[in-house]
Amino acid sequence: MAGNDLGSLLGGLLGGGQGGASGGSGAGILGTLLQSLAGGSGSGSGSGGNPLGGLLEMLTKSGLTEQKDSWVGTGENQSVTGAQIQQALPDETLKQVAEQAGVTPDQAATQIAETLPQAVDKLSPNGELPSASLEDLIKAQQV
Numbered sequence: 001m002a003g004n005d006l007g008s009l010l011g012g013l014l015g016g017g018q019g020g021a022s023g024g025s026g027a028g029i030l031g032t033l034l035q036s037l038a039g040g041s042g043s044g045s046g047s048g049g050n051p052l053g054g055l056l057e058m059l060t061k062s063g064l065t066e067q068k069d070s071w072v073g074t075g076e077n078q079s080v081t082g083a084q085i086q087q088a089l090p091d092e093t094l095k096q097v098a099e100q101a102g103v104t105p106d107q108a109a110t111q112i113a114e115t116l117p118q119a120v121d122k123l124s125p126n127g128e129l130p131s132a133s134l135e136d137l138i139k140a141q142q143v
Helices: 002-013 026-040 051-061 065-072 082-088 091-101 105-123 134-142
Strands: none
Touching: 026 051, 026 091, 026 105, 051 065, 051 082, 051 105, 065 105, 082 105, 091 105
C-alpha cells in the first residue's frame, strides 16, 4: 500500500504518471526502494524517519557526496551509475527491490541510478530536502 503511494508520488513528481503496470518504471522501483528502506530491512534509523534521507546518507557513505549534493542543490544534477548504486545499497535491499519489480539487481540499480537524481531534485526545489517524512509529502500531494 505505502509502496504504491511512494511510487505514485515519485511518478507524479517526475511527470511520468502514465498509470501503472507497464513493466518496471524507474519511479515505481524507486518507490519500492524507499518503502524497503522505511520498513523492510531496517537500516537502523527507525523512528518514522525519512527513508529518502537514509538513502542519501548511504550514498554519502559510499563516496557519492558530490553527486548527492548536486541533486539537492540548485545547480546541474550529476549522474550516477548502476554500479555506484549497487555499491551504496545493501545487497539484500537491492535484491528485494529487484524481486518486487520483477527485474535483476543490475537492472534495478540502473533504473534507480537513472531516476534518483531527478527525484531528489524535484523533492528539493529550494536546495534543501524537506524535513517532512515521505508519508507527509504524499498526503500533501493528495490535497
